[in-house]
Amino acid sequence: MAKRDPDTVQLKFENGNLVERSTEGESPTDEHMVDPIEPGDQTGFVVEVKAGAIDVNNTLPEVIETHGRTLDFGSRSHAEAYASQLSALDGSLRIQAAPENEPDDIDAYLLADHTPSITEPADIDGKTWTFDVGANLYGTLGEAILMAAPKPRALYYYVRQDLEIDDGELESGLALEVETSKPILVDLPDGARRWTPDCVVQAMDGWDGRVLARYYCEIKTGNASFERSQVTVMEELAKTERVLKIRVRIDDLPDQYSLRIHEVVPSE
Numbered sequence: 001m002a003k004r005d006p007d008t009v010q011l012k013f014e015n016g017n018l019v020e021r022s023t024e025g026e027s028p029t030d031e032h033m034v035d036p037i038e039p040g041d042q043t044g045f046v047v048e049v050k051a052g053a054i055d056v057n058n059t060l061p062e063v064i065e066t067h068g069r070t071l072d073f074g075s076r077s078h079a080e081a082y083a084s085q086l087s088a089l090d091g092s093l094r095i096q097a098a099p100e101n102e103p104d105d106i107d108a109y110l111l112a113d114h115t116p117s118i119t120e121p122a123d124i125d126g127k128t129w130t131f132d133v134g135a136n137l138y139g140t141l142g143e144a145i146l147m148a149a150p151k152p153r154a155l156y157y158y159v160r161q162d163l164e165i166d167d168g169e170l171e172s173g174l175a176l177e178v179e180t181s182k183p184i185l186v187d188l189p190d191g192a193r194r195w196t197p198d199c200v201v202q203a204m205d206g207w208d209g210r211v212l213a214r215y216y217c218e219i220k221t222g223n224a225s226f227e228r229s230q231v232t233v234m235e236e237l238a239k240t241e242r243v244l245k246i247r248v249r250i251d252d253l254p255d256q257y258s259l260r261i262h263e264v265v266p267s268e
Helices: 051-056 060-067 076-087 135-147 153-163 228-237
Strands: 008-014 017-024 045-049 070-073 093-097 108-112 123-125 128-130 174-179 184-188 191-195 199-205 211-221 242-249 258-263
Touching: 045 060, 045 076, 051 060, 051 108, 060 070, 070 076, 076 093, 076 108, 093 135, 135 153, 135 211, 135 242, 153 174, 153 199, 153 211, 184 228, 191 228, 211 228, 228 242
Parallel strands: 045 108, 211 242
Antiparallel strands: 008 017, 008 174, 045 070, 093 108, 123 128, 174 199, 184 191, 199 211, 242 258
């Protein structure tokens, strides 16, 4: 686990209805702000700086002179925070996952963010401001649709199909606990790898009943890639836990959405 736990949000559902929402921890105040991120302070997630990023951000040449074109971070979220840190100084940058067939030992790329209208309106019509949807917000839409309270119907449907049960077979009915997860760290021969699941789903027979199953989930929207480091940790975790890859398609919103759920096969 990471040394510093992130805030967690827990949603409790019973018979498809939200029964409780709780938060653990408060938003950090100024006195708890962390120091600026420096590449190499943590390892396990390797980012390659692309030429386009150098073209739009005048801070990057100095970074490359010190650290080279490949930068080490502890996780994707760590790398994204660094990209945001640099973006605040000059041109906007973003992190994009490297495809699984990337020949080098690279987890992601640091790219120029060509969607400036994420922060400023793409169009202004009187008092109406129109913004672009960036990659991060696009991904969040898929997560929100799948996990949204008060009735995450797709998760209920999957659990019932997976466990081959209906509520009539349970004493108190199917209840789902959906919560954010702490980072998961695995030590491998070539170094540590970190993955923070988008959520952990725990299925129970009633809120206070026995646990039926637990699923660690990674959710991708559209054609977003599963990162190499994510897949490595997921396959390792799958040796002892149920781990799911979930892809959400939102092209037909607001009328419909589609999803595919695949269980991760343990690494050998």
